[in-house]
Amino acid sequence: MPRLSEVQESFRIAVTSLRVNLMRSILTTAGVVVGVVLVVLMGWTIGGLDAVWEKTISIIGKDMIYIDKWNWAGGGNWRMMEARKDITLEQAEALSMRMESAEETIPITRKWGGSVSVGNTSLRCSIMGTTTAYGSTSAGTTEEGRFFNEVEEREAEKVVVVGYNIKKNLFPDESPIGKYLKIAGVPYRIVGVVEKRGFLFMDFIDNQVFIPLYAFRSSFGFFDRSFSVGLKAGSERMLDIVRDEAVGHMRSIRNVPPADPDDFSINEMKAFDQQAKNIRLGIWVVGMGLTILAFIVGSIGIMNIMYVSVTERTKEIGIRKAIGARRSSILSQFLIESAMLCVAGALIAFPIAQVIVGSAQYLAVHVFEQDWASVVSPLVPFDLLGIAVGVSILVGLLAGLFPAIKASGLDPVEALRSE
Amino acid sequence: MNTNIIEIADLVKRYEMGHEEVFALRNVSLTLGKNEYVAIMGPSGSGKSTLMNMLGCLDTPTSGTYFFNGANVSEMDDDDLAAIRNKEIGFVFQTFNLLPRATALQNVELPLVYAGLKSEERRKRAIEAITRVGLADRMDHRPNELSGGQRQRVAIARALVTAPSIILADEPTGNLDSKTGQDIMRLFGDLWRGGNTVILVTHEEDVARHAHRIIRLRDGLIESDEINPNATSV
Ligand SMILES: Nc1ncnc2c1ncn2[C@@H]1O[C@H](COP(=O)(O)OP(=O)(O)OP(=O)(O)O)[C@@H](O)[C@H]1O
Ligand SMILES: [Mg+2]
Numbered sequence: 001m002p003r004l005s006e007v008q009e010s011f012r013i014a015v016t017s018l019r020v021n022l023m024r025s026i027l028t029t030a031g032v033v034v035g036v037v038l039v040v041l042m043g044w045t046i047g048g049l050d051a052v053w054e055k056t057i058s059i060i061g062k063d064m065i066y067i068d069k070w071n072w073a074g075g076g077n078w079r080m081m082e083a084r085k086d087i088t089l090e091q092a093e094a095l096s097m098r099m100e101s102a103e104e105t106i107p108i109t110r111k112w113g114g115s116v117s118v119g120n121t122s123l124r125c126s127i128m129g130t131t132t133a134y135g136s137t138s139a140g141t142t143e144e145g146r147f148f149n150e151v152e153e154r155e156a157e158k159v160v161v162v163g164y165n166i167k168k169n170l171f172p173d174e175s176p177i178g179k180y181l182k183i184a185g186v187p188y189r190i191v192g193v194v195e196k197r198g199f200l201f202m203d204f205i206d207n208q209v210f211i212p213l214y215a216f217r218s219s220f221g222f223f224d225r226s227f228s229v230g231l232k233a234g235s236e237r238m239l240d241i242v243r244d245e246a247v248g249h250m251r252s253i254r255n256v257p258p259a260d261p262d263d264f265s266i267n268e269m270k271a272f273d274q275q276a277k278n279i280r281l282g283i284w285v286v287g288m289g290l291t292i293l294a295f296i297v298g299s300i301g302i303m304n305i306m307y308v309s310v311t312e313r314t315k316e317i318g319i320r321k322a323i324g325a326r327r328s329s330i331l332s333q334f335l336i337e338s339a340m341l342c343v344a345g346a347l348i349a350f351p352i353a354q355v356i357v358g359s360a361q362y363l364a365v366h367v368f369e370q371d372w373a374s375v376v377s378p379l380v381p382f383d384l385l386g387i388a389v390g391v392s393i394l395v396g397l398l399a400g401l402f403p404a405i406k407a408s409g410l411d412p413v414e415a416l417r418s419e
Numbered sequence: 420m421n422t423n424i425i426e427i428a429d430l431v432k433r434y435e436m437g438h439e440e441v442f443a444l445r446n447v448s449l450t451l452g453k454n455e456y457v458a459i460m461g462p463s464g465s466g467k468s469t470l471m472n473m474l475g476c477l478d479t480p481t482s483g484t485y486f487f488n489g490a491n492v493s494e495m496d497d498d499d500l501a502a503i504r505n506k507e508i509g510f511v512f513q514t515f516n517l518l519p520r521a522t523a524l525q526n527v528e529l530p531l532v533y534a535g536l537k538s539e540e541r542r543k544r545a546i547e548a549i550t551r552v553g554l555a556d557r558m559d560h561r562p563n564e565l566s567g568g569q570r571q572r573v574a575i576a577r578a579l580v581t582a583p584s585i586i587l588a589d590e591p592t593g594n595l596d597s598k599t600g601q602d603i604m605r606l607f608g609d610l611w612r613g614g615n616t617v618i619l620v621t622h623e624e625d626v627a628r629h630a631h632r633i634i635r636l637r638d639g640l641i642e643s644d645e646i647n648p649n650a651t652s653v
Contacts, residue, residue, distance in 0.1 A: 003535035016520055319516045322477055323577065324505020324533040326498045412477045416516065 002332040006325075014337040017309070018344060028305045029345030031298020032395060035291050036349035036388045037356070042287030043384045044357050046280050048376035053276045055375045056197070057269040061138040063233045064269065065243055067095070067250060069226040071265040072272075084263045086226035091253050095229055098249045101241045104133040106230040107213065111220050116209055117182045118170045125166060125207040127183060129216025135161075137232050140210065145177040145192030148212055152191075156214035160188040164196040165206035183211065184219045239268065295391070298345070299399035306338050306403035317407055318415030331408040338400025342392035349388065354380045424584050424616055425451040425474060430483035432469050432639075443469040444480070445639035451585075456611045456650070457618045458627035461636035467620045468589055470636065474618065475508050475587045476500045488584060505533050509578025511588035515570040517562040523573045524549060524558040530581045548580040549573070552606060568599035575606060579615070586610060588619040592626055604629050
């Protein structure tokens with residue numbers, strides 16, 4: 001083992017040699033710089049994606065369970081789900097009567113591919129018929145006005161709560177509250193605007209309007225429609241209890257024989273986690289591939305320059321050995337030098353990555369006006385600095401190993417003779 | 420009671436150059452005692468440097484035995500040899516062999532770095548050594564800012580900073596003019612008077628006459644080994 005004094009000496013030598021060969025050192029670290037920039041960008045992208053995703057599912061409601069004929073996440077057998085009997089409003093209401101653990105039980109019906117219009121402008125959107133209780137979920141939280149109330153619901157009044165994109169597109173510069181828009185030719189009075197909820201690939205969620213269930217029936221009818229039932233568990237802890245209770249009731253309401261599987265699907269936001277995981281994995285695999293490639297190229301460069309350095313300093317090695325440097329002293333000297341080269345690369349890479357990340361985030365938010373980007377951090381995650389430096393040290397040690405072994409094994413007499 | 424620092428017997432160093440064999444040392448036996456002052460002389464190629472490298476534990480013999488302070492050097496591993504070079508031997512070379520990027524003081528400190536001394540202790544001893552060779556005012560200069568004689572003084576300070584058992588100098592004045600060479604020889608005389616054991620290689624009779632014992636090599640053999648009754652360093 002090298003002694004403390006030798007390690008200090010090695011650092012001094014390494015710093016001097018980096019300084020003396022500054023340009024060469026910087027060029028040598030290029031591969032490591034690229035590698036570290038890639039690691040950092042990858043980490044930042046995944047972190048950003050997580051933030052967007054977390055924001056999306058938390059806005060739509062982590063504590064919600066939706067019972068539906070269809071499995072939203074696309075799992076399961078499509079034909080089998082198609083063959084299921086529709087969930088009727090009566091079944092939804094029966095469930096509502098029996099449920100005890102859920103804070104709210106909310107029947108929902110939808111018309112996909114509908115449209116709303118103001119004057120001559122019309123906008124494609126989906127139309128949801130539901131009850132007042134939907135307003136108490138995070139998905140129905142209004143940023144302006146209010147959700148429709150029980151009286152409006154009971155009287156099937158022609159009132160509507162609009163999604164964020166509807167407001168933005170149809171009433172860009174004014175408050176829509178009290179204004180009218182037409183749904184299926186019938187004027188509806190706008191009472192509220194729902195908060196922005198969709199981020200990135202979930203953007204379609206803001207292209208929705210909400211109207212009372214019976215107003216929906218008078219415009220579109222309930223014939224041939226399968227209902228969903230939204231169950232508000234109130235907290236994530238309650239999800240299991242609510243799910244178990246709901247499954248039990250639904251099986252009995254729909255007379256499912258005990259041995260048969262459920263003839264309905266349970267949908268939770270968690271179901272989408274898998275998709276987010278796949279995207280993460282994709283980024284990770286591609287990013288890691290590129291990073292490893294960059295580090296391999298980088299370490300070959302470092303190894304090469306360390307061999308050059310050993311050759312250039314053969315005489316110096318001879319002198320050091322003549323006055324008592326042991327093998328391990330010389331070995332550690334060159335290992336420390338090549339590790340420091342790599343760490344220098346990592347330290348150069350960090351500000352570069354920060355500039356890239358900062359400008360990407362700035363451009364997305366301010367120039368391209370991507371709302372989702374605002375939840376993404378404009379700063380490079382700092383724990384990555386630690387990882388990057390750690391990886392660089394490792395790469396440096398590996399790349400420097402063979403040159404260092406060569407240096408430490410030099411014969412002192414021959415080394416002294418070299419010029 | 421054995422006061423010999425060095426005992427070598429039947430030392431051979433053979434190089435194989437293709438099919439040819441070159442004997443740098445054919446058969447050398449020698450004992451050196453404490454506080455001797457020895458000059459090794461001989462024509463070019465006679466094996467002086469090879470012998471010095473053996474004595475300094477830089478090189479290993481092809482055959483023969485070498486005892487240093489009673490320890491069998493032939494059986495030592497790399498690290499043991501490095502430790503002996505570090506603690507017991509002070510080398511002075513013809514071409515100085517200082518590290519160009521380090522200051523005079525840092526060069527002198529270097530053996531103490533490999534001895535594992537703490538920084539303050541190193542500095543203290545290095546300043547002592549550099550003062551002894553009369554270069555206290557040049558401590559912070561780099562080798563290229565020093566004259567040849569000054570460089571050799573730094574090298575001598577580096578050799579004696581660990582208080583070694585012997586100081587080995589291979590043509591220490593070979594690259595210096597005669598006036599500067601005499602200054603350096605005076606320094607070796609001082610070291611010897613201070614109790615050090617000094618062995619130096621030289622071509623010049625003028626230099627050799629400082630020593631108390633003169634060993635002449637020829638073709639890898641000891642030709643003569645005589646006491647110098649007219650030694651000038653007394
Ligand atoms: N590495 C080597 N390979 C082959 N032969 C060598 C090697 N080192 C030394 N020799 C040979 O050994 C012999 C002695 O060399 P050495 O350097 O000891 O001579 P020297 O007496 O110091 O000469 P000089 O006065 O010129 O310095 C020479 O013939 C030389 O060619
Ligand atoms: Mg020689």
